[in-house]
Amino acid sequence: MSKNLPEPNNSEEVDLGQLFKLIGNAFERFFKFFGRIFYSLFLAFVWLVFFFKKHVIIIVVAAVLGLVVGFVKEKFSNPIYQSSVIVKQNYNTGKNLYNLISYYNELIDARDKSTVAEALGVTMDVANELVSIEIEPIITENQMVKNYDYYKRGLDSVLGSIFSYESYVENTDPTEFVEQQIKIKAKHNFNTTLIFNNIVNNINQTEYFKRENEKDLLELNNRELALKQALIKSDSLQKMYKRVLEMSKEDTKGSQTSITIEGSDQIDKTKEFELYKSEIEIRRELVEIERNKQDRSQILEIITSSQERGVVSKDIEIFGITVGLTQFFMLLFVSITILVLMGLQFLKYLERFKEEI
Known part of the structure; x- marks a missing residue:
């Protein structure tokens, strides 16, 4: 009976083992890649340190010479x-x-x-x-x-x-x-x-700008005229509304029998307040129009x-940074000196491959 039992299947275990191995190799290559980058940066830093240590006297002389030239030029050159x-x-x-x-x-x-x-x-x-x-x-x-x-x-x-x-x-x-x-x-x-x-x-x-200016001012003037007419009508409406209220109160007092509708006084006050608020808005817009007219009076103004x-x-702008003439010549002389020294160092490095060519 034992012969009929199924044999154990190890395919899943093999697949998992290969998967973990691939993941491990990927992480190993990843860390080695970044390790080479940091190692190269460290070598470049060390090379720069020894480069400046070797040529520090020449660089300092170039900086002093640049300061002297900049100072002389700043003192004796024609000012701007x-x-x-x-x-x-x-x-x-x-x-x-x-x-x-x-x-x-x-x-x-x-x-x-x-x-x-x-x-x-x-x-x-x-x-x-x-x-x-x-x-x-x-x-x-x-x-x-x-x-x-x-x-x-x-x-x-x-x-x-x-x-x-x-x-x-x-x-x-x-x-x-x-x-x-x-x-x-x-x-x-x-x-x-x-x-x-x-x-x-x-x-x-x-x-072109003169025409645009004329059109804008004409539009503002028309808006101002329309608002002033609306303001006159609003004033007339408020006066007429007050007269109607006064007449209605007089009729109520003179009559023998009166019927009071609850909340009517509150409604009258609300309508009067809305008219007053509307007038304030019109006057505020007139002030804004006047300000816009003043702003638009000139196309470009000092x-x-x-x-x-x-x-x-005598300042000079370099990459958005303003420096004095003395500092500029110091940086110029130091930069040129470093570039020349690096160029000589590179040529010396190429000499190693001369015999192989």
Whole structure:
């Protein structure tokens, strides 16, 4: 009878054993891969330490030489004077404004003094002293975060979850910000108010924006007229309503028999309050319209007092960081020295393979 018993099946045990073996091999390859990465990074760090230790004297000499050159250039070179204003865009003039500034800079770089003088409305001598005209948006990190939060609310949940703040900042158009700062750099110190005003007037005289401004003001004026007429009718209605109430009270007092409807006084007060509230809303909207009319009175306007005289500016911007002229030359000399030393070290390393070629 024992011969008829089924033989034990070990296929499941074999499959599980192979599965665990595959998982173990995968983890082993995974840790070895990251181990090689960290080992390579450690070797690179050690190489850099010994590289700087070997050439520390040369690097220090280069830094000192850069400081000396930067100090001498800062003290004895001709200063660059900078003046700036902040402008507010009441219309979407950003791209036109940036293109206009770029056009002016192209003329300045080409040393086309006559065209620069004609475009900016200045003399030839002033046009010859201009170095550059720059523009950049005025916005803080806190404002950018608020803009991102407001923009994200308008997206669906799926797209909002994958659209990061970094992506928003990267894809934001700097021309769209309402406030922009315009800077003028020149070789000599002179009154730049005329140049700023001419830049703003150039945008304000654009036919497209002038038509948009006229249409907006016409719409606001029509709304204001309609609300004022509604306000007059509301005043007349309130006066008439009060007269009706007074007449009804007089009739009630003069009659021998009167019927009082419970809650009628409360209903009269409610209707009177609704009329009063409606009048307040109309007056509030009239105030908003007047404010909009004032905001729309100019297409592009200067919101800060123009600096009649510029200030000396010798700072240089590197990757969004502003450094002084002395620090700039120190970093420049040190960077060039390190690159040259690394290049020589690389060539020395290639010499090992010269005999094999």
